[in-house]
Amino acid sequence: xxxxxxxxxxxxxxxxxxxxxxxxxxxxxxxxxxxxxxxxxxxxxxxxxxxxxxxxxxxxxxxxxxxxxxxxxxxxxxxxxxxxxxxxxxxxxxxxxxxxxxxxxxxxxxxxxxxxxxxxxxxxxxxxxxxxxxxxxxxxxxxxxxxxxxxxxxxxxxxxxxxxxxxxxxxxxxxxxxxxxxxxxxxxxxxxxxxxxxxxxxxxxxxxxxxxxxxxxxxxxxxxxxxxxxxxxxxxxxxxxxxxxxxxxxxxxxxxxxxxxxxxxxxxxxxxxxxxxxxxxxxxxxxxxxxxxxxxxxxxxxxxxxxxxxxxxxxxxxxxxxxxxxxxxxxxxxxxxxxxxxxxxxxxxxxxxxxxxxxxxxxxxxxxxxxxxxxxxxxxxxxxxxxxxxxxxxxxxxxxxxxxxxxxxxxxxxxxxxxxxxxxxxxxxxxxxxxxxxxxxxxxxxxxxxxxxxxxxxxxxxxxxxxxxxxxxxxxxxxxxxxxxxxxxxxxxxxxxx
Amino acid sequence: xxxxxxxxxxxxxxxxxxxxxxxxxxxxxxxxxxxxxxxxxxxxxxxxxxxxxxxxxxxxxxxxxxxxxxxxxxxxxxxxxxxxxxxxxxxxxxxxxxxxxxxxxxxxxxxxxxxxxxxxxxxxxxxxxxxxxxxxxxxxxxxxxxxxxxxxxxxxxxxxxxxxxxxxxxxxxxxxxxxxxxxxxxxxxxxxxxxxxxxxxxxxxxxxxxxxxxxxxxxxxxxxxxxxxxxxxxxxxxxxxxxxxxxxxxxxxxxxxxxxxxxxxxxxxxxxxxxxxxxxxxxxxxxxxxxxxxxxxxxxxxxxxxxxxxxxxxxxxxxxxxxxxxxxxxxxxxxxxxxxxxxxxxxxxxxxxxxxxxxxxxxxxxxxxxxxxxxxxxxxxxxxxxxxxxxxxxxxxxxxxxxxxxxxxxxxxxxxxxxxxxxxxxxxxxxxxxxxxxxxxxxxxxxxxxxxxxxxxxxxxxxxxxxxxxxxxxxxxxxxxxx
Numbered sequence: 001x002x003x004x005x006x007x008x009x010x011x012x013x014x015x016x017x018x019x020x021x022x023x024x025x026x027x028x029x030x031x032x033x034x035x036x037x038x039x040x041x042x043x044x045x046x047x048x049x050x051x052x053x054x055x056x057x058x059x060x061x062x063x064x065x066x067x068x069x070x071x072x073x074x075x076x077x078x079x080x081x082x083x084x085x086x087x088x089x090x091x092x093x094x095x096x097x098x099x100x101x102x103x104x105x106x107x108x109x110x111x112x113x114x115x116x117x118x119x120x121x122x123x124x125x126x127x128x129x130x131x132x133x134x135x136x137x138x139x140x141x142x143x144x145x146x147x148x149x150x151x152x153x154x155x156x157x158x159x160x161x162x163x164x165x166x167x168x169x170x171x172x173x174x175x176x177x178x179x180x181x182x183x184x185x186x187x188x189x190x191x192x193x194x195x196x197x198x199x200x201x202x203x204x205x206x207x208x209x210x211x212x213x214x215x216x217x218x219x220x221x222x223x224x225x226x227x228x229x230x231x232x233x234x235x236x237x238x239x240x241x242x243x244x245x246x247x248x249x250x251x252x253x254x255x256x257x258x259x260x261x262x263x264x265x266x267x268x269x270x271x272x273x274x275x276x277x278x279x280x281x282x283x284x285x286x287x288x289x290x291x292x293x294x295x296x297x298x299x300x301x302x303x304x305x306x307x308x309x310x311x312x313x314x315x316x317x318x319x320x321x322x323x324x325x326x327x328x329x330x331x332x333x334x335x336x337x338x339x340x341x342x343x344x345x346x347x348x349x350x351x352x353x354x355x356x357x358x359x360x361x362x363x364x365x366x367x368x369x370x371x372x373x374x375x376x377x378x379x380x381x382x383x384x385x386x387x388x389x390x391x392x393x394x395x396x397x398x399x400x401x402x403x404x405x406x407x408x409x410x411x412x413x414x415x416x417x418x419x420x421x422x423x424x425x426x427x428x429x430x431x432x433x434x435x436x437x438x439x440x441x442x443x444x445x446x447x448x449x450x451x452x453x454x455x456x457x458x459x460x461x462x463x464x465x466x467x468x469x470x471x472x473x474x475x476x477x478x479x480x481x482x483x484x485x486x487x488x489x490x491x492x493x494x495x496x497x498x
Numbered sequence: 499x500x501x502x503x504x505x506x507x508x509x510x511x512x513x514x515x516x517x518x519x520x521x522x523x524x525x526x527x528x529x530x531x532x533x534x535x536x537x538x539x540x541x542x543x544x545x546x547x548x549x550x551x552x553x554x555x556x557x558x559x560x561x562x563x564x565x566x567x568x569x570x571x572x573x574x575x576x577x578x579x580x581x582x583x584x585x586x587x588x589x590x591x592x593x594x595x596x597x598x599x600x601x602x603x604x605x606x607x608x609x610x611x612x613x614x615x616x617x618x619x620x621x622x623x624x625x626x627x628x629x630x631x632x633x634x635x636x637x638x639x640x641x642x643x644x645x646x647x648x649x650x651x652x653x654x655x656x657x658x659x660x661x662x663x664x665x666x667x668x669x670x671x672x673x674x675x676x677x678x679x680x681x682x683x684x685x686x687x688x689x690x691x692x693x694x695x696x697x698x699x700x701x702x703x704x705x706x707x708x709x710x711x712x713x714x715x716x717x718x719x720x721x722x723x724x725x726x727x728x729x730x731x732x733x734x735x736x737x738x739x740x741x742x743x744x745x746x747x748x749x750x751x752x753x754x755x756x757x758x759x760x761x762x763x764x765x766x767x768x769x770x771x772x773x774x775x776x777x778x779x780x781x782x783x784x785x786x787x788x789x790x791x792x793x794x795x796x797x798x799x800x801x802x803x804x805x806x807x808x809x810x811x812x813x814x815x816x817x818x819x820x821x822x823x824x825x826x827x828x829x830x831x832x833x834x835x836x837x838x839x840x841x842x843x844x845x846x847x848x849x850x851x852x853x854x855x856x857x858x859x860x861x862x863x864x865x866x867x868x869x870x871x872x873x874x875x876x877x878x879x880x881x882x883x884x885x886x887x888x889x890x891x892x893x894x895x896x897x898x899x900x901x902x903x904x905x906x907x908x909x910x911x912x913x914x915x916x917x918x919x920x921x922x923x924x925x926x927x928x929x930x931x932x933x934x935x936x937x938x939x940x941x942x943x944x945x946x947x948x949x950x951x952x953x954x955x956x957x958x959x960x961x962x963x964x965x966x967x968x969x970x971x972x973x974x975x976x977x978x979x980x981x
Contacts, residue, residue: 006650194504430664464504468511476518480526485657 001041003258004212004484011038016265020192028163028186031266035168039131042172046130049099053092054165057140058158060088061147065154081148088144092137099130104333132172134330138297140165143179145301152180160186169262173255175273175293182268190267195460198467202456203261205474206445210254212482214438217431218247220483224426226394229404232425234411237404239422244394245387246439249277252291276446278386281378283347286386294330298323317352321345331393336401340392347385434481523656525670526663531620532627534676539574540628541675543596545810547801548573551586551715552605554682555731558778559787560603562679563820566813569792570803575680578625580616582608583708585625587715588638592629594722601725601799603791604715606746610738612707614642619651627655677823679816684773684780685827687835689864690734691776693768702741709749716753725799726753732760732787734768734776756798758791765790769864770839770871782839782871821845821962829968832978834858834954835868837970841958842871844897846967847918849932851955852884852891854907856974858954859885873902880904892923898961918964932957953979 001007015034022030040047063084067077097105113120143164147154155161164183170176225232225240232240256273263270273293280286287295303323309316321342328341362369395401416422423429448455459467527533539546548571550560556577565571574597576589583606590602615622622642629635631653639652651657662670677683712728719726728750730743743759750757760766771783779787795801804810824845831837841848850872858865866885870878872895881904884891889907896902898917905911911923913935920935951973958968971979 006647428664434664464507465510468507469514472511472515472518475515476522479519479656480522480660480663483661485651485660 001038003255003262004208007041012262019266024189027190028160031168032159032163032166035163035166035171038168039166039171042131046133049095049130049133050136050166051162053095053137053140054162056091057088057144057165058155058161060084060144061154061161062156064144064147068150085144085148089141092141096133096137099133101329101333108335135174135176136165136171138294138330139176142176142297142301143183146179152183155179155183167263167268169259169266169268170270173252173259174291175256175259175271176297177270177293178296181271185268192267196264196267198460198471199456200261200263200265201471202459203264204258205261205471205478207254207256207258207261208478208482209438209474210250210257210442212484213478214435214442215247215250215254216483217427217435217438218243218250220426221432221435222247222394226404229407233407234413235416236413236422236425237408239417240425241391241394241404241408242387245278245383245390246442248390248393249274250442276450278383279379279446279450280382281375282351282382283344283385284351286382287344287348294327298327302326313352317349320348324348334396335398336392336395339398339401340389343389343392344386347389519656522660523654525666526656526659527627527670528623528659528662529669529673531624533673535578535624535680536576536628537673538675539576539593539680540596540630543593544598545572545813546574546597546599547571547804548601548603548795549590549593549597549599550575550577550603550605550680551581551590552577552603552729552731553581553586553607554579554778555607555733556603556605556729557680558682558684558773559605559731559784560791561681561683561784561788563681563817564785564788565792566805567817568789569796569801570805571792571795571801572804572810572813573679575678576625577605577680578616579621580618581621581625582611582613582615583711583715584614585616585622585642587711587718588634588642589625590715591718592626592632592634592638594718595629595632595634598722599724600801601727601795602715602719603727603729603795604712605729605731606712606743607731607739609704609708609712609746610702610706610742614707614711622652623655623658626652677820681784683824683827684778684784685831685836685840686773686780687770687782687839687864687868688772688775690768690772691736693734694737694740696737696740696744700737700741700744702738702745704742704745704749712749713753716749716755720753726755727795727798728755728757729791730757730759730761731779732763732766732768732771732783733778734772735761736776758794760787763790767867767871769867770842780839782842785843825960825967828958834972834976834978835864837956837972837978838868838872841956842868842874844874845961847894847896847898847916847959847961848872849894849921849923849957850892851930851932853951853953854884854888854890856954858976876900876902878902878904880906890926892925894921894923898964917961918959 001011011034015031019027019030019034036047036050039050064081067080067084070077072080110120143152143155143161146152155164160183163186164177164179167177167182167186222240222244225236226244229237253274260270260272271293273291275289275292277286277289280289303319306319306322307315308319324341324345325338326341327344328337328339331337331340361367367374391404392398392401395404420429423432427435445455459470462470548565550556550562550573554577557575557579560573560575560577562571562573562575565573576593578585578589581589583604586604626635626638636653639649643649643652716726728746730746733739735743740761743761746757746759766779766783766786771779771786773780773783796803804813824840824843828837828840828846831840850869852869866881869881872878872893874895874897876895878893881891881893883889884906887907891906892904892911894901894903894911894914894916896916896918901916903911903914905923905925908925908927910925910928911921914921914923922931922933922935924931953974954972954976956968956970957966958970959965960967973979
């Protein structure tokens, strides 16, 4: 069930209606039922995987807690705790590896062996990737580590914990919630409130705007250009690549914001997943603002355990490369994602290495680092670097990525920006213009956020009628200008494949 | 107070939202589909004595405006493209929410089929979108579609049409009803496929979803005291279609309703009346079927003649609009075949001149039949001779007075009285001229000056006022020469 499907439009109001009619004590049970139904709409069998992951991490949490309470010497206690956490990691990551990386691993192995003229007949597993497996596995594993680190107590209520792992707004595409945030809220009593409803609806509307008005409209242009790179070369591909950066942002942040909105209506605050990432002034800052829940997860549960930046520069760079390489692999079982991850790591390392030079240049050239022009230059440079990495993310193979780069660099056809040819790439003039206006609106909202202006707060300060009127106008606008309905194959949110 | 304020705001917002979507749904709807086809019926449903249902065969074969002109019958053609009987059943049920006809005419083409909806969803939209949301419409869509997404698409067509926002134009804000009370006007001529003969004894057994729905239609009409007439519209039918058409006799007998199998009636001439080779009639064929059906229905059923009744005055205006539409269509034709097919209409009279040296007869035998068709059932005695002897040919077809006057070679027509004036036709030896007798100087029809080139010249008169409405000239290559 997609957030932009008719099914969800029926599902969600029913869930909310019944949720607030039920007594507090059984609301979580209802949400658990709804969440499992939500997940089963894709593939009922894969619910078993979700249950397995839930049970393993729940039991490992309890076991760690139990060991902590046992009167054991510290060394032994730590060893037993580690064993519990390791068991949980091995079991969960094995499933993730099997479903997501088995075929990729086999194919890669075969390609290497072929170089030595060794032919290995490995079977290919034709099964669907369980939706959201990377998300809920990481969320559940995060819980195990949090219990191990004494950051939270192990959850004793299995159903509440099961809801934590499967909470439907963020089940299939995040944000990857921290146990200390979500589990705590699930244990509290939640009342229906006008403010929660208003904020939730506003968030959902903004998410739908990003997804159906912008992301899906941009996708038409990008898919057309990338689908025929022989015809759409040079400037077409350059524009498509820049638009893809915005598409993936709108697509993924749109989903996250809808998730936040649905959770808000249910009285739960999910963490913010994106914070004006394209206004970042460095690649490192970009990763603090992009997919915050995943970046934070890797930082807390991989980068820091590897030693982070505590063991010297060389080790820091190696840790960065490992973290971003794994992050790339997390996004998909393809070498393109690995290259994408490494490139992001390398850009950060280069940025770090060049820092002294940059500082010296600033002094020598008397550059005003606080000036708008300087900041804008850095923002644009960061966007271009990040956008370059998206080419590998979007392409189906490294070879194709290189072909696209070659075609962008070698073919010169800038006149298409002026002679109307752009409107032949999937979007006609009016749709193209609407897309541009949408992007301007998105940029305005992002700048406001960057500057600390909370638009939702500004709206909340208006009269009720003005708030409601805004909701009505925005809803109608999304329905009118969105890409949805017949002929529109409710395009899967890009991040579902992960 | 604060709480009431909040509740009021929410309620008003919901109302505003619904109203906004309602208005946008109307604006974005593709008016060329359902609005054009059905909206007039919904607005004036109580006027109709006869409703027609079926597939495009029916939609393209019966012209309600001609029935009005000739018989004073008020009817509406609700048949739709590709409609299986199940879809027709639900169109009929929705139509009954707005109309209580005296007679329902159902065309039974594709009665052997089991599908419930047309292959192309556009056709379902065409038939159902205009009907406002109602219990009947909900039942229809739920019966016709199992998939929820599809149901939503048809119950709330904004889900499809919203993407038209960028092509909205004046007609979307102030839409106009379609012309012809639901009928489709076909303007082409095709050579029909060969029609196989079936044996007298050949029969098939019909046991299909469509039969079930046809029976439901008949029962529903009987329940409401509405007469039913079954038809099988003419087209170059293949063996299976002929067998199906034959089989319908049993259903008609079982339910004691009348049935006209047009495949067994020589009402149309497939050589000139087909819009495409294997399926639909063109305007000429449709006019013949309409005439036959009108006469049949008047004889068999108690259908009142509303001509002259003041409450039906708007029908005369609609008929005038229909005539204008037909004239515009005729004037837009640049193919000789299509032109003379549309010309074969009793609303017009015409003079046709064919120069002896034009070479159309040898290349395509259909031309001769199309020229014969111009006489609307009367005989053209000299056409064959002029073709054989390679002589000039001139004919006046005066449909207002019901007369046909011909001449060939050097023959001339002097001072012949027609409904549009007294005409004189002079042949080549007298520098070919055609003029009204009253004033030779002023009324010479210049187009008839001999160009010396092989050509066909046609002058069309409107029977309503006797004025010329079109002058068409086709050169040797049959290219239309615009004046």
